[in-house]
Amino acid sequence: MSELHVDSIRKRFGDKQILNDIFISCKPGQIIALLGRNGSGKSTLLKIIFGSLSADNKFIKVDDRKIDSLYQKRKLIHYLAQDNFLPNHVKIKNIIRCFCDTKNAALIMGNDLIIPFLQKKVNQLSGGEKRIMEILLVVHSNVKYVLLDEPFNGSSPLHIEIIKELIKEHSKNKGFIITDHDYKNVLDISSTVILMDSGNTRVIKEFSELIDYGYLPATSERTQHP
Numbered sequence: 001m002s003e004l005h006v007d008s009i010r011k012r013f014g015d016k017q018i019l020n021d022i023f024i025s026c027k028p029g030q031i032i033a034l035l036g037r038n039g040s041g042k043s044t045l046l047k048i049i050f051g052s053l054s055a056d057n058k059f060i061k062v063d064d065r066k067i068d069s070l071y072q073k074r075k076l077i078h079y080l081a082q083d084n085f086l087p088n089h090v091k092i093k094n095i096i097r098c099f100c101d102t103k104n105a106a107l108i109m110g111n112d113l114i115i116p117f118l119q120k121k122v123n124q125l126s127g128g129e130k131r132i133m134e135i136l137l138v139v140h141s142n143v144k145y146v147l148l149d150e151p152f153n154g155s156s157p158l159h160i161e162i163i164k165e166l167i168k169e170h171s172k173n174k175g176f177i178i179t180d181h182d183y184k185n186v187l188d189i190s191s192t193v194i195l196m197d198s199g200n201t202r203v204i205k206e207f208s209e210l211i212d213y214g215y216l217p218a219t220s221e222r223t224q225h226p
């Protein structure tokens, strides 16, 4: 069984220990919700897993093979960062062709949401339109694992539902790690919930733990998961 295994991640910025021996694992079929307060180290962890940020210590293996820089293994992992990555002056249809294989390019170009953008350049799209374009590209890529940093940020409720359905569909053969402060929508699709707290990870089994560990206010409405 394929598995992304991330272990012993340590990261310090100055005198602040951000990540303290973090362990997390993900298999195709899993959608992991990575929750945590502002500044708890979620983006730092995703960047270290992807390989775009160095760690003080890390051990990452995929399918029992140790890997130093996951981002160099093009067929393994993709990462949606918080910042936009689309080049401003390129037409959407050309970006899709560059980014995807023929089958996935056809799927994205046939998506009702994207058809109106195909002849436009990136700088002619709104912030939310750019974000959904980026999510579609990353989710449709031919990789085993997808890391999504705040995919719902800036998206309207209708787009969020479309993104959630897309992630669920693609999780049949990909593993997802998702962090977003829109916790209700993340919990709605996740199979495992992990809370980052004081540089460590905790597996959350009960909704009430999110309140007990100080991530959610006591008045939070219970959602279906966990």
Ligand SMILES: Nc1ncnc2c1ncn2[C@@H]1O[C@H](COP(=O)(O)OP(=O)(O)OP(=O)(O)O)[C@@H](O)[C@H]1O
Pocket (backbone or CB within 6 Å): 013, 014, 018, 036, 037, 038, 039, 040, 041, 042, 043, 044, 045
């Ligand atoms: N390049 C850097 N140099 C110094 N400190 C940094 C750097 N990047 C992040 N930090 C600090 O590390 C901590 C974790 O940041 P990170 O962005 O990983 O948090 P986060 O959980 O993703 O937060 P948010 O939910 O607000 O996006 C924060 O205190 C932040 O100020």
